[in-house]
Amino acid sequence: xxxxxxxxxxxxxxxxxxxxxxxxxxxxxxxxxxxxxxxxxxxxxxxxxxxxxxxxxxxxxxxxxxxxxxxxxxxxxxxxxxxxxxxxxxxxxxxxxxxxxxxxxxxxxxxxx
Amino acid sequence: xxxxxxxxxxxxxxxxxxxxxxxxxxxxxxxxxxxxxxxxxxxxxxxxxxxxxxxxxxxxxxxxxxxxxxxxxxxxxxxxxxxxxxxxxxxxxxxxxxxxxxxxxxxxxxx
Numbered sequence: 387x388x389x390x391x392x393x394x395x396x397x398x399x400x401x402x403x404x405x406x407x408x409x410x411x412x413x414x415x416x417x418x419x420x421x422x423x424x425x426x427x428x429x430x431x432x433x434x435x436x437x438x439x440x441x442x443x444x445x446x447x448x449x450x451x452x453x454x455x456x457x458x459x460x461x462x463x464x465x466x467x468x469x470x471x472x473x474x475x476x477x478x479x480x481x482x483x484x485x486x487x488x489x490x491x492x493x494x495x496x497x498x499x
Numbered sequence: 500x501x502x503x504x505x506x507x508x509x510x511x512x513x514x515x516x517x518x519x520x521x522x523x524x525x526x527x528x529x530x531x532x533x534x535x536x537x538x539x540x541x542x543x544x545x546x547x548x549x550x551x552x553x554x555x556x557x558x559x560x561x562x563x564x565x566x567x568x569x570x571x572x573x574x575x576x577x578x579x580x581x582x583x584x585x586x587x588x589x590x591x592x593x594x595x596x597x598x599x600x601x602x603x604x605x606x607x608x609x610x
Binding site (some may be wrong): 392395418420428429430431432435475477479483484485486487488489490491492 | 530532539540541542543544547549557558589593595596597598599601602603604
């Protein structure tokens with residue numbers, strides 16, 4: 387069935403280090419992969435997304451890579467800051483364009499000063 | 500622009516009671532969604548509406564009904580609440596195959 391697995395569930399880094407979160411998905415037809423950040427008690431907000439026609443996308447300290455053959459995609463955060471502390475969710479669209487997202491279970495990132 | 504708004508913010512129900520969660524967006528988006536968020540399980544899609552007048556089931560539709568009242572509003576109804584429906588409910592909207600904007604959420608407890 388349609389599934390997105392996300393690892394690790396928790397991640398603790400020192401300020402300035404890099405953080406990497408990985409997701410795998412089950413359906414090779416998926417072609418849209420967003421990442422959301424959710425701060426404690428707040429709503430999820432999109433931080434970056436990638437479509438299947440590209441392998442990598444960067445936005446300042448955040449990058450996402452996609453390997454369609456292996457059916458996995460990753461979020462990379464460089465030079466982490468305390469304000470990066472949050473829960474991060476990956477997702478995949480299995481609906482062929484209707485934007486019906488299946489989310490991973492989330493990664494709680496803690497950045498320590 | 501208020502974006503996506505939801506009412507109420509908090510609600511406590513007794514088992515068997517019914518209630519409707521309201522959602523509205525002012526971004527003129529065609530698509531709207533209802534999710535539930537449980538600890539350790541991420542966000543799960545309950546129902547979605549690709550356009551005014553259409554609705555379809557998501558991953559976990561059992562126990563819920565929805566109404567797309569007009570382009571702005573999408574409501575979620577629990578006819579007979581159960582403790583398993585204790586969760587945080589998020590509404591979202593998007594324009595086609597693009598970013599989904601989430602509302603602030605409704606924290607529901609069913610006793």
